[in-house]
Amino acid sequence: MSLPQLDFWFDFGSTYSYPASQRIQALAAEQHVYVRFRPFMLGAIFKAQGWNTSPFNLYPAKGAYMWRDLQRVCDELGLALVRPDPFPQNSLIAARVAVAVSEESWAGDYCAQVFREEFAHGRQIADPAVIRSVLDHFSSDADGILERAQSPEIKEQLRSETEMAAKLGLFGAPSFVTEDFEVFWGNDRLESALAWTHRAEKIRTR
């Protein structure tokens, strides 16, 4: 019997996607849930709402709260936190690479490591050299992967993932989507989403 599945939709520039990315693999393994890392371009969805940057930049009170809250969340998890500059980072290359390696066993580890480079070490994830250094941990062909990530096929695949995110009604990240299309938004709803996968599983195998 196959494991229940949870889709983890995120943007590499998204702040609360950082703690989610560091928690999800261990939690899902404990609960026998299979996680798919599905990057999308949240900026495209924001743009469709008339926003040209993160709402955390557009609404200063909300932004100030988010940075303080994120610090508390990271403190509690023992995660380092550096505020990316500029914020948000351009996540396009990181996301295309994630799409290009999505069939690899280490796809989730790659994503988690990119988040750490950005939010724990303050590195520029828009810089291909930073992405290459992450890929070097997992593959002997980082340059080949980076090249493939810029191919028309991968570009189109990421666009299509972003359209799918919009169709699912996603408006922020992280969002967790179960096999029966229940959506849970926010790092603090990860546990609820994982619990729901087992409920979905029960219904499916009835």
Place this chain on the structure above:
Amino acid sequence: MSLPQLDFWFDFGSTYSYPASQRIQALAAEQHVYVRFRPFMLGAIFKAQGWNTSPFNLYPAKGAYMWRDLQRVCDELGLALVRPDPFPQNSLIAARVAVAVSEESWAGDYCAQVFREEFAHGRQIADPAVIRSVLDHFSSDADGILERAQSPEIKEQLRSETEMAAKLGLFGAPSFVTEDFEVFWGNDRLESALAWTHRAEKIRTR
């Protein structure tokens, strides 16, 4: 020694303030925390951001998610949920009355009951008759309270609470604020806020 205190900032029209209002008194009592119910006019804060209604109305994807998520949250707590119509309800009279009775021992119970009238029974909380019927549970002078709630002093007090909310950086409801001014936003952060009050207490009494 006095109990640590947590301020529960809410708007009677706010959806996630409903489950928070039903949970907070029992949770706080368990944890020996004193809760102050502090209604404010969230609409005034939205207006300052350029919004003329709830963001859940302005951003349909976010609104659709919220109603679904609120249903899940209420189901888990065993709370009935009816979608108020119109949404959001005009919360001005309910809030003025809450300010007028804020020194009463039953102030929190009044607020919790108003939320149930609105979100469990679908009643119009902008209707003074609905508020009067709630007051009747707690006082033999409902009419006198309603009259006092419309006095210049109470109107000014509610305006001043709303200004205080803005100064605290509040941008949504429910928000929980500890004595050392830590802000926690959202029903799902109530537990974190309560835990923080004890941390604040330790620091204060060191």
